[in-house]
Amino acid sequence: MTAKIALALLLAASAGYSWDEIKGVMIMQGFAGLSLFSIFLLMALGLAIIFGQMKVINMAHGEFLTMGAYTTVFLSWLCESYAPGLLAWYFPVAMILAFFVAGSVGFLVEFAIIRHLYKRPLDTLLATWGLSMILQETFRQIAGARETSATMPEWLMGSLQPFEGVDIPINGIFLLGASLVLTVIVVINLYYTRSGLRVRATVMNRDMAGAVGINTRMTDRMTFALGCGIAGVAGAAFTTVGSISPSAGGLYIVDTFMVVVFGGAGSIIGTILAAFGIAQAQSVLEFFLSGVLAKVAVLLAVVFILMIRPQGLVVAKIRK
Amino acid sequence: MLAVKNLCVSYGESIVIRDLSFEVRKNETLAIMGRNGMGKTTLMKSIIGMHKPRSGSITLDGTEIAGLDSFKRVKAGLGFVPQGRQIFSALSVEDNIRTGLETAKVRRIEDWVYTTFPVLKEMRHRKGGNLSGGQQQQLAIARALVSGPKVLLLDEPTEGIQPSIIKDIARTLNELKQLRDLTIIVSEQVLSFTLEIADRILVIESGAIVREDPRANVDEATISRYLSV
Numbered sequence: 001m002t003a004k005i006a007l008a009l010l011l012a013a014s015a016g017y018s019w020d021e022i023k024g025v026m027i028m029q030g031f032a033g034l035s036l037f038s039i040f041l042l043m044a045l046g047l048a049i050i051f052g053q054m055k056v057i058n059m060a061h062g063e064f065l066t067m068g069a070y071t072t073v074f075l076s077w078l079c080e081s082y083a084p085g086l087l088a089w090y091f092p093v094a095m096i097l098a099f100f101v102a103g104s105v106g107f108l109v110e111f112a113i114i115r116h117l118y119k120r121p122l123d124t125l126l127a128t129w130g131l132s133m134i135l136q137e138t139f140r141q142i143a144g145a146r147e148t149s150a151t152m153p154e155w156l157m158g159s160l161q162p163f164e165g166v167d168i169p170i171n172g173i174f175l176l177g178a179s180l181v182l183t184v185i186v187v188i189n190l191y192y193t194r195s196g197l198r199v200r201a202t203v204m205n206r207d208m209a210g211a212v213g214i215n216t217r218m219t220d221r222m223t224f225a226l227g228c229g230i231a232g233v234a235g236a237a238f239t240t241v242g243s244i245s246p247s248a249g250g251l252y253i254v255d256t257f258m259v260v261v262f263g264g265a266g267s268i269i270g271t272i273l274a275a276f277g278i279a280q281a282q283s284v285l286e287f288f289l290s291g292v293l294a295k296v297a298v299l300l301a302v303v304f305i306l307m308i309r310p311q312g313l314v315v316a317k318i319r320k
Numbered sequence: 321m322l323a324v325k326n327l328c329v330s331y332g333e334s335i336v337i338r339d340l341s342f343e344v345r346k347n348e349t350l351a352i353m354g355r356n357g358m359g360k361t362t363l364m365k366s367i368i369g370m371h372k373p374r375s376g377s378i379t380l381d382g383t384e385i386a387g388l389d390s391f392k393r394v395k396a397g398l399g400f401v402p403q404g405r406q407i408f409s410a411l412s413v414e415d416n417i418r419t420g421l422e423t424a425k426v427r428r429i430e431d432w433v434y435t436t437f438p439v440l441k442e443m444r445h446r447k448g449g450n451l452s453g454g455q456q457q458q459l460a461i462a463r464a465l466v467s468g469p470k471v472l473l474l475d476e477p478t479e480g481i482q483p484s485i486i487k488d489i490a491r492t493l494n495e496l497k498q499l500r501d502l503t504i505i506v507s508e509q510v511l512s513f514t515l516e517i518a519d520r521i522l523v524i525e526s527g528a529i530v531r532e533d534p535r536a537n538v539d540e541a542t543i544s545r546y547l548s549v
Binding site: 194198200201205208209210211212215216217 | 391394402
């Protein structure tokens with residue numbers, strides 16, 4: 001964080017900005033960074049469970065986001081066509097439905113494909129990459145190749161102006177709120193429930209988890225379904241800030257893996273810190289450099305840090 | 321109580337357990353002894369379901385369990401303390417014990433657990449991986465016991481444990497056997513420990529039983545010959 005501010009100040013000073021201008025840029029880009037942070041966090045939460053906990057490289061994770069987004073678009077279209085009176089309140093229902101649609105498909109995918117490949121991570125990568133292409137084509141056949149978007153309820157539109165010159169879009173606040181609520185739900189589920197304990201025990205030692213009485217196969221299936229369901233909710237939330245296309249989810253998959261690996265695979269706190277750091281750094285740098293250069297700079301910084309600290313930002317301390 | 325009949329277990333083409341049969345009676349402690357590589361751990365893993373046998377039968381109270389997954393065998397009444405403890409190192413002591421409650425009738429840690437293993441109460445919020453070997457062994461036993469097993473399997477429980485703690489483990493197992501109405505199968509190489517807890521000793525070599533003695537008739541010198549390298 002300190003390094004990010006120092007870098008921004010350095011870039012700003014060298015570009016001849018005044019102190020007031022720098023302050024304005026930091027606030028403006030900070031808010032933009034929060035939106036990006038929300039998207040990264042929503043995407044990364046599901047992957048933090050699937051990749052971080054189960055060590056499954058799910059290249060189709062972005063498509064589960066797309067599935068959640070299309071579920072929302074479909075429900076908004078249904079409401080618009082048949083029950084316009086419900087349009088104001090369909091969105092919370094869409095988020096829940098997105099969870100169950102993506103989660104159910106995830107459950108089937110684990111049963112049909114993933115469970116056969118747990119000991120072959122590279123094959124999982126290939127299989128899920130193939131699955132992502134199948135899902136993209138399915139979306140294209142059902143919804144068409146063009147970008148589409150959900151009709152937003154009125155309470156999600158407009159912006160707040162806490163003080164002069166600062167405009168905060170309500171959908172951005174909603175996205176941030178949704179990501180934080182979902183994070184809390186995931187943390188509670190993983191660390192304070194019996195099902196979370198099953199997941200953590202199975203991840204640490206699958207054979208032993210079975211030998212103490214845990215149904216590890218069902219745990220795997222439910223964990224994968226949960227990760228996919230969370231991606232579905234992320235997709236529903238994503239429709240508040242952007243339009244959706246069959247390949248939209250795939251655009252974020254690299255960033256999402258970067259967030260999970262940089263945070264320390266398996267650590268939810270690490271995932272939050274990494275999503276925040278990467279999003280803010282990218283957002284501020286984008287103002288001074290181009291979008292592509294900002295991404296390159298962030299990627300180089302992440303690679304450099306991972307070379308020094310390969311385990312990521314947060315790692316549990318256990319006696320070896 | 322638990323009967324193993326004509327059990328054959330292999331790793332690929334290499335046969336590790338050959339046509340092995342034995343039975344353990346209710347409330348009996350049966351020790352299975354033998355040198356490293358004789359098939360003790362493979363036998364234990366086969367009974368709990370971590371390794372599928374090639375052929376043969378394993379019955380618990382007359383019910384065939386050889387084809388069941390591990391978690392179903394635990395549900396049927398087996399408890400397992402593996403070689404090297406294999407506690408969940410990143411979970412707290414309390415969470416480690418809670419993993420064993422998955423098939424238990426009472427889904428909370430009952431008072432007797434911390435009464436039997438007071439050190440676990442003191443350390444219940446510590447990570448399992450940060451405990452000493454002896455403490456981890458107590459944790460592994462507690463984790464196996466909370467499911468309420470009829471038969472407790474212990475695979476080399478003295479491995480890597482200092483001698484003073486080994487005596488404590490023997491005393492605890494003898495107490496638990498009475499208190500929890502347990503049947504125990506223990507694989508071991510340390511004869512002094514085995515003699516403190518076992519009612520009967522089987523010696524296995526190359527996956528087959530070569531000797532069987534009730535504790536009263538054990539000739540220590542003869543058994544030791546089977547254990548020396």
